[in-house]
Amino acid sequence: MTQPVRIELPTEYEAGPVNAYLFIEPEPVLIDTGVKSEASWQALLAALAEHGLTPRDLSRVVLTHGHVDHFGQANRLWQEGDVRLETAVIVADRLTNFSDYWQKRIAFYRNIFLPQTGLPPQMYQFILTYFEMVAANYEDVPAQALHTYANDAVIQLGGLDWQVMHTPGHCSHQTIFYQPDTRQLLSSDMLLKRTPTPVVELPADGRTRQPSLPTFMRSLDVVEALEVDVVYPGHGEIFHDHRTLIQQQRTRILRRTEETYVCIQGGCHTAAEITTHLYADRPLAIQFAGLWMALGYIDLLLANGRITAHEENGIILYETHQ
Numbered sequence: 001m002t003q004p005v006r007i008e009l010p011t012e013y014e015a016g017p018v019n020a021y022l023f024i025e026p027e028p029v030l031i032d033t034g035v036k037s038e039a040s041w042q043a044l045l046a047a048l049a050e051h052g053l054t055p056r057d058l059s060r061v062v063l064t065h066g067h068v069d070h071f072g073q074a075n076r077l078w079q080e081g082d083v084r085l086e087t088a089v090i091v092a093d094r095l096t097n098f099s100d101y102w103q104k105r106i107a108f109y110r111n112i113f114l115p116q117t118g119l120p121p122q123m124y125q126f127i128l129t130y131f132e133m134v135a136a137n138y139e140d141v142p143a144q145a146l147h148t149y150a151n152d153a154v155i156q157l158g159g160l161d162w163q164v165m166h167t168p169g170h171c172s173h174q175t176i177f178y179q180p181d182t183r184q185l186l187s188s189d190m191l192l193k194r195t196p197t198p199v200v201e202l203p204a205d206g207r208t209r210q211p212s213l214p215t216f217m218r219s220l221d222v223v224e225a226l227e228v229d230v231v232y233p234g235h236g237e238i239f240h241d242h243r244t245l246i247q248q249q250r251t252r253i254l255r256r257t258e259e260t261y262v263c264i265q266g267g268c269h270t271a272a273e274i275t276t277h278l279y280a281d282r283p284l285a286i287q288f289a290g291l292w293m294a295l296g297y298i299d300l301l302l303a304n305g306r307i308t309a310h311e312e313n314g315i316i317l318y319e320t321h322q
């Protein structure tokens with residue numbers, strides 16, 4: 001069986017290192033790239049060299065989604081390695097319009113989304129500064145460098161046919177690759193040992209935040225139904241029993257959703273208050289991801305009609321029905 005080699009690449013983020021995967025035969029293909037940093041580049045070169053390869057030997061680099069820890073070195077691989085970059089249609093726009101997207105997203109966070117959460121200013125500024133840093137450090141992937149395939153295409157990796165699947169939730173444009181005969185799954189950030197954060201994205205209308213955890217739960221159902229022996233995740237070690245993990249995550253998400261309900265019932269009304277209640281003992285960087293998780297639990301409660309939301313003076317307030 002042709003298996004990919006896991007290449008763990010360093011990041012500067014709290015989430016820790018990210019995985020790229022290398023198929024060596026019949027042609028060297030890399031899945032995802034790591035962040036754009038010299039440390040990440042050197043780590044990638046060293047990992048390729050272990051197999052007698054350089055970036056120039058890669059026939060393709062395939063990108064699972066448009067987050068910087070996954071596509072960050074794509075431009076450098078294209079420029080210095082003359083590598084063919086590939087991704088699904090749904091991912092392509094996020095890569096070729098990266099800068100424009102992030103400018104609009106920062107404006108959405110600053111002017112609409114963050115005020116609605118009722119967050120205190122220091123937390124605000126922490127998130128905006130972080131976003132501005134990301135936006136400044138990355139450029140668009142040139143459209144002429146990027147080759148796209150359909151969101152449900154079959155692509156060749158390691159001499160086998162892999163099914164591309166679009167599984168939104170962590171982000172709206174997450175794709176994963178599934179090989180049914182050998183029961184292998186390249187899960188990217190769709191399925192990790194830790195629960196992937198439901199990232200708050202720029203909404204299509206520029207104003208109305210879209211629920212992402214309910215979407216993620218539906219994608220979990222889709223992945224659970226697959227027959228899988230081995231999972232190659234976007235972060236952390238390779239694992240096997242995907243259904244046990246999915247069941248654990250579902251249980252945990254539902255438990256945290258109940259805690260969120262009790263918190264609202266007990267007088268927490270803003271996303272900021274709920275995040276503080278759920279993640280009070282954590283550093284600011286984790287509370288930032290915690291804000292996305294808390295909104296995910298809120299979205300599940302809204303989807304089930306257990307709470308209501310209304311806006312007052314630019315802040316969204318959540319209430320239980322009593």
Ligand SMILES: [Zn+2]
Pocket residue numbers: 065067070170189
């Ligand atoms: Zn991601």
